[in-house]
Amino acid sequence: MPAPGPAPEDPAADWERRVVGRSLRAARARSIDRAAALIRAATVLVERSGADTFTVQDVADEAGQSLRTLYQYFESKDDLLLAVFEEVMITYARVVRTSIAGLDDPMERLAGALIAMARLPALTPTDASGGLARLRLRLAQVDPDLVGRARAPIASLLLELVTAADAAEAIETPDVEAAAYVLLTLSSASTNTSTLGNDVGVAPSAPAQVVGFCLRGLGADMTTDWYASVGGRLRLPAAPRRRKRAATA
Template sequence: MATNETPADPPAPASWRDQAVARSLDSARVRAESRVQRFLDAALELMNDNATGKEFTVQEVVERSGQSLRSFYQYFGGKQELLLALFEESVRSTADLLGDKVAAEPDPRERLHLFVVEYYRICRPTSRGATRKAPARALAEFAQQLLTAQPDEAARAFDPLVTLFEGVLKDAQEAGVIRAGVPLRRVAGVVLEAIMFNAFSSTIGGASAGTKTDDAAEELWGLIFYGIGAPEA
C-alpha cells in the first residue's frame, strides 16, 4: 500500500572537527582503559603474593603498576573502590564462564542443575595446600561484606550473574521445570546468595571443610530444587 511519507534524509556526514574530536576521545578512552587495567593487574599480583590476599596498600599497587599515585586517584577513590572494580571484573568473568557452560546444555532442567553445581564449585574455598590463588577467597569475603554494608553496590556488581541466572530460570519455567508465577529476578538473587554463602559455611551446619565439593554441590542442588517439604496428601 502506497504511503505519503517522505523518505528520511540520510544523516549528514560528520565534519572534520567532529571526526577529530571523536578520534581524540577514542584515543583517550583507550589510554584510560589501559591505565586502569595496569592498576587492576598490579593489585591481583599483590593479592597472589600474600596468604590472605588482602594485605597490600595503594602505594604498593602504584609502584607495581609503574604509574603515579596521582594517576591512581584519577580512577579510584581508594583501596575500597579498587577492590570493588576487581570484584566486578571477577563477577563478569564468572558470568562469561558459566554462560559458556550452560549454553552448551540443551535441556532446561539440566541447564539449571549445571548452573547451580558449577557456581558452587567456583565459590567453594580451597583446602589448605591446594593451588588456587589468594584472590578467590579475598574477593569472596569482600562480596559478603559488600552485600551487608553496601547492598546497592553489590546489586550492581552482581547484575551480570543475576541476569544470566534469571535467563536460565526463565527457560526452566517455560519448559515446566519450575512452577509458574515464581518471581525470577528475586529467586535468582536468593539462590545465588544461598550458593555463595553455603559454599563458605563449612562450620554452621557441622559440615567438614574436607567434604567433597561435588557431593556438597549436589546436596545443595537437591535442597534448592526439591525443597524440604513433604508432598501434600
C-alpha cells in the first residue's frame, strides 16, 4: 500500500490575499515616495552648487531623512546621482517633445527638436545647466553603459524623428540609428560647449546654423529662413529671470 503523500495546504482565505496585496502596495508606494524625495533633494543640490561636491549627508538633510534611510534605497552617491540623471533625461525628453508639438512635417519636427536641444541650456539657470553637464561627464567615467541607458528617453525620441524624416524622404541615410547617434553626439558636444565653456578655440555658431550643418550631411538643404521659421514656432519654456544685483553704496 503506497505511503500517503503530504497533506495539501489549506487554501488561504481571500481576505488574506487582499491584506498581503495592500501591504505590498503600500510598502512600494512608501519606498518610491522616499526615494523620489531623496532624488529631488540631490537635484536641488546639483542645481544650487553647479556641481556634485555635496555629501550624501547633505542630501539626507535636504530631504529631511536620515542617512540610514538614504542607504536603504541607494547603495552609493553615484547610484543616487545616476537616478538624478535618469529623472533629468525623462524631463528633458518631455520638454523637447512638447517644444515640437505644434509641428506636423517630419523634417520640421526633426530640425525643431535639434534646435530646441541647442537652445535649452540658455533657458536653464547657469548653475543648474552647468551642474547637470558636469554630472553627466562624471557618471560617464563611472559607468558609461548606465549613462547611455539613462539617456534612452531622448535617444529614442531622436531615433523616432530621424526614422520619420527618412520615411518621408526628407533626408537620406542608409542607417537611421547611425544618423541618430551622430546627431545626438554633436548635440551633446554643443551643449557642453555652451554650458561648461568653449574649449574648441573657434567661435560657436548659432543653434540653427549648427543644426543646418548637421542635417546637410543627411541631404537636407534648407534655407536660413526655413530654420528661422521652425525655430520661431517651437514651444519652449520661458528663459529664467536674472537675479538683480544688490545696490552698492
